Amino acid sequence: MNEIYAGVDLGGTTAKIGLFKKEGFLIRKWEIPTRKEDGGKHVSPDIAASIRKAMAEEGIPMEALAGAGIGVPGPILPDGYVEIIVNIGMRDWNPVKELSELLGGIPVKGANDANIAALGEMWQGGGKGHKDVVAITLGTGVGGGVIVDGHIVPGSHGMGGEVGHMVMDWQWPEPEACNCGNYGCLEQIASATGIVRIARRFMRKQDTPSVLRKADPLTAKAVFDAAKAGDELAEQVADYCMMYLARALSYISQVVDPEIFVIGGGVAKAGDYLLELVRKHFEPMITLIRGNAQLALATLGNDAGIYGAAKLAIDG
Ligand SMILES: [Zn+2]
Structure with a gap:
């Protein structure tokens, strides 16, 4: 049977x-x-x-x-x-x-x-064929999972892979608190809500005309759509946010050296444009690892969880 x-x-x-x-x-x-x-x-x-x-x-x-x-x-x-x-x-x-x-x-x-x-995503999605995979989900928050040699790294408190609350910049200084209570987390910059926050900040600090000033509602998708269409301010926002994501990926690379990063969540619907921005910043940051980690988009969408839960059971 x-x-x-x-x-x-x-x-x-x-x-x-x-x-x-x-x-x-x-x-x-x-x-x-x-x-x-x-x-x-x-x-x-x-x-x-x-x-x-x-x-x-x-x-x-x-x-x-x-x-x-x-x-x-x-x-x-x-x-x-x-x-x-x-x-x-x-x-x-x-x-x-x-x-x-x-x-x-x-x-x-x-x-x-x-x-x-x-x-x-490692089993049947964007990371298929690999065993050392880090998945990052850019949604309302930023989630993550680290897979080493085919197995989840859960950590001693079940908090392994919580990359969204890596503090990216103590020097910013970041005046607003993250949901976790800290200041300057990756989630505050690279999540859907983080990108909107950064866009508002860029609009306050400069006079550059932009379609984003009239966007209602202002969303991460609106930022990426405008950036793809050549809107200068939107390009700056997308570049800034993805530079911080690339920096986070470089830190993770130095710790677990994955074969591939799989990026998913609503923000990742910006597709290859987003991947190229991250890649542009990520590759020069990694100098010691020959042949950088690949970057790919997640492919399973909302089904990733049921696939992963089944794989967890299969691997025992
Ligand atoms: Zn946080």
């Missing part, structure tokens, strides 16, 4: 779930609402019941389910213990233990959502 693996990507609004064959074929994917009431005690039973139902509908016996993986939106310790998930309101939870019990004792593995997304 072919072994089947379930990949779960738990979010604050929905849980995305996929059933996979071992070689990476996605049999089926779906979403269920994340029920936050009663301190989140329905979350694991809902996921398990949904997996059982989907297996039955596919005509696959439960004995074929060889393992499951789950990504959670917060730090998770190696034994599956989660102290708190802020956006679901859960405390003292062990989704790994609960899901294993609810699914008949199969092995279950857990990791944080940014890390499973990175593993998914």
Whole structure:
């Protein structure tokens, strides 16, 4: 019998779930609402019941389910213990233990959502064919995952790969605080909200005419679209923000020396234009590593998490 693996990507609004064959074929994917009431005690039973139902509908016996993986939106310790998930309101939870019990004792593995997304991109996405991959997600915030020799680096507190809160510039000085309470984090410069913040700052400090002055709403996409069209101020903003991203990649390169960086999230929809900007700044910063890390775009979008969670289960 072919072994089947379930990949779960738990979010604050929905849980995305996929059933996979071992070689990476996605049999089926779906979403269920994340029920936050009663301190989140329905979350694991809902996921398990949904997996059982989907297996039955596919005509696959439960004995074929060889393992499951789950990504959670917060730090998770190696034994599956989660102290708190802020956006679901859960405390003292062990989704790994609960899901294993609810699914008949199969092995279950857990990791944080940014890390499973990175593993998914390594397995079947922009980093396919590589084992040393760093994935960076440029969304509302900046997330990341570090994969070394095919395995997530979760860190001792489950905070491995939290590249968004690397402090890039103490000298700036940065007057506004990051969500984490620090000042000058990468997330404040290279996230979608960070790019808009920088654009507003550039507009205040100079008189250069720009389509961005009339953009409503002003978004990171508007900045990149204008930059691509040759708007001088937008070009300056995009260049500045991607220079800081390149600097962060250079720091990461010196620590883990990945084969490839995979860049995803809403901001990365700017595509090759964004990659070229990052590459222009990144390559001169790396002098010691012969043959720089490649830069690529993520390809799995919102499915990266379920792929990575399944891969986590497959690798045991
Ligand atoms: Zn921060």
